[in-house]
Amino acid sequence: MAALTLRALLFIVNLTFGLTLDTILGDRVQFPETEHCSERGAKLQHTLTVGSSPTVAHLEGVWKPLDGYKDRMSPNESVILNRSNINDQGLYRLTCGSEEKLIHLNVIISSEKSVTEGEAARITFHYFTAGKLGMYRVERNKQLVFELDLSSGRTSQGSGFENRTSVAPNWSSDGDLTLTLQGVKPEDRGDYIFHIFKDDKREHVQAVRVSVSPAPNTEERNPEQITFTPQPPCKEKTALICVSVAAVFLIAGAFCRGQTILRICWSKVSGGAAAGGAPTELEMTPYTDIPVPVVNGHA
Structure with missing residues (x-):
């Protein structure tokens, strides 16, 4: 039944004096024989010493706990201790009408x-x-x-x-x-x-x-064995390099063109003036030529 958990009733075996129940200290424990008793006035007693057998619960429609057990047991269809303590171990006597059954409970640490x-x-x-x-x-x-x-x-x-x-x-x-x-x-x-x-x-x-x-997992157990898959060359990086190289050539080309323009302009000024005539665009003095100074119109 639902009230019975894996943490209770770990072992049940028939012995000559009745049933033996095992439970781990602190776990919930159920007395299964009480579920099958429907006789009004039935009771479950815990035999501590000779002449001392306090009643754990009695049946009045449902099993109701007596003093000393009310904080660990709720009215139910069977006797269930919500948590066991070491003093719960020992012999229990179930009186159901004219029938009596003995139950031995072991509380195991x-x-x-x-x-x-x-x-x-x-x-x-x-x-x-x-x-x-x-x-x-x-x-x-x-x-x-x-x-x-x-x-x-x-x-x-x-x-x-x-x-x-x-x-x-x-x-x-x-x-x-x-x-x-x-x-x-x-x-x-x-x-x-x-x-x-x-x-x-x-x-x-x-x-x-x-x-x-x-x-x-493998990564947590052997971090040094983690491998990485090589990635293909980055296209963006290649494109960036190409653009950079092109920019260098463009700058170089612009520089060279600027030098040519300077030589042409210089020839316009110095070529015609040196001959005493009008400047001409056909004269292209090399950039390295130095104009000859003119004195009184003669070179």
């Missing part, structure tokens, strides 16, 4: 681990394996991830984790049951519960909340 997509994740777990028998089991969101028979060494892997999970080869002598998960995927995120089954009981329970961050 977890650690957090962030892994980059594509890399290997190592989640530490140690257990005293010298002479011990039992089953080492890892689950994610109630689904099998990895299982190891401590007596035979036989392993099993859950769906989606095939050929990706392992423990150290010397786990038996060292007690190192650290789980290695290869090629982490985004869908591998979640809450991992580690525990040992021995003599039909669970022990050494541990929880790790795994998050998966996206893999960095």
Whole structure:
């Protein structure tokens, strides 16, 4: 149901005394059996010590919290604690008409681990394996991830984790049951519960909340390998150079033309005057010729 989130009820297993619920400290937790009870006057009690069993909630159309739980529980169709604390763990007794059910709640303190997509994740777990028998089991969101028979060494892997999970080869002598998960995927995120089954009981329970961050792209990972595609010569630059060269030639041409005009003008003034006659436009004295001074009309 919608009220049940991935951060609550990570593991449910039938034991001889009833149900076992696991939740991570601070997460929301639901008691699923209360949803199926419709007997008016039903109640859920938390057995703390012998003779001390405070009532958590009672059924009056909907489940209503009692003192001590009103700040963490709202009237609902089932008993849901919005956030768990360490004092919530223990044995609960559900009385529904003539029926009684026992529920054991484990509140687990977890650690957090962030892994980059594509890399290997190592989640530490140690257990005293010298002479011990039992089953080492890892689950994610109630689904099998990895299982190891401590007596035979036989392993099993859950769906989606095939050929990706392992423990150290010397786990038996060292007690190192650290789980290695290869090629982490985004869908591998979640809450991992580690525990040992021995003599039909669970022990050494541990929880790790795994998050998966996206893999960095190539440019971010290897900036020195970034390459640039050579660009063809810029046409605008070529055009600018051509215009500049043309401008130089134009200026040079204008300068030369100016020099020629100066020589023509000079010849108009000096050629005819030196001969004592009228100036003529046909006389073109080279620019380098120096006019001869005239004294009393004779050269």
